[in-house]
Amino acid sequence: MVDALREARRVLVRRGVLIDIRPVLAPIVVDVMVGGQAIWMKEVASYSAPDDVAASEAAVRHAVSNQWFALEKSVHFDFEIFSDTAEELRAYVTTRKLCGEEIPYEDLEQRLRDVDGQSPRLRCRRPWMLSAYCKE
Amino acid sequence: MATELDPARVMPRAILDAADLRNQRILEVGAGDGRLTFQYASQPRSVIGIDTTVADVKAAASREEMRGHVHFLCASATALPFSAERFDIVMLASSL
Numbered sequence: 380m381v382d383a384l385r386e387a388r389r390v391l392v393r394r395g396v397l398i399d400i401r402p403v404l405a406p407i408v409v410d411v412m413v414g415g416q417a418i419w420m421k422e423v424a425s426y427s428a429p430d431d432v433a434a435s436e437a438a439v440r441h442a443v444s445n446q447w448f449a450l451e452k453s454v455h456f457d458f459e460i461f462s463d464t465a466e467e468l469r470a471y472v473t474t475r476k477l478c479g480e481e482i483p484y485e486d487l488e489q490r491l492r493d494v495d496g497q498s499p500r501l502r503c504r505r506p507w508m509l510s511a512y513c514k515e
Numbered sequence: 516m517a518t519e520l521d522p523a524r525v526m527p528r529a530i531l532d533a534a535d536l537r538n539q540r541i542l543e544v545g546a547g548d549g550r551l552t553f554q555y556a557s558q559p560r561s562v563i564g565i566d567t568t569v570a571d572v573k574a575a576a577s578r579e580e581m582r583g584h585v586h587f588l589c590a591s592a593t594a595l596p597f598s599a600e601r602f603d604i605v606m607l608a609s610s611l
Contacts, residue, residue, distance in 0.1 A: 383592035435611040511533040
């Protein structure tokens with residue numbers, strides 16, 4: 380990961396901008412939505428691999444402490460995934476290689492059935508972070 | 516309705532808030548199938564998206580939004596096939 384940052388620095392012009400966007404180590408939230416409103420929600424302790432996150436953060440610390448880049452801005456936001464069924468959500472989440480607590484898909488399916496006829500949807504909110512750095 | 520990712524376009528808005536992309540030369544590392552790329556690609560002068568997955572690179576290059584100033588290629592973040600000081604902005608899209 381340090382190598383990737385070294386390469387990014389090499390190909391950037393002086394005062395160029397590095398934008399690092401990635402999920403953060405925080406729980407995801409799953410909502411059952413009806414008419415644009417959440418009628419049920421559950422926090423799930425499911426994350427990207429903690430070792431990978433720690434390695435990423437260590438690499439960034441290395442780059443900043445060596446004055447490769449200077450932090451200019453950092454913002455957090457939720458990346459939202461909407462699905463009609465728990466199975467659709469599972470199909471997407473499976474590709475994201477999350478670890479930790481499993482999303483309660485059967486529970487979600489039941490909750491969708493409970494409000495069947497009101498066009499319910501599932502919303503999964505995953506916390507992300509964007510950091511912008513300036514090449515020193 | 517199929518699964519929808521970031522329908523409010525929060526991620527591209529965060530990018531546009533973080534940097535002025537107009538007339539910039541951008542390298543997106545971890546561009547995948549180009550889903551994010553084409554949400555900001557109208558502003559920069561040029562965009563090169565790289566990924567290590569050949570299938571994703573092919574999918575990105577065949578998207579209907581494809582434009583002349585956007586290119587995708589298979590390359591690794593740790594050995595970028597570009598000369599020094601070639602880009603104004605480098606974006607690491609979930610690639611660290």
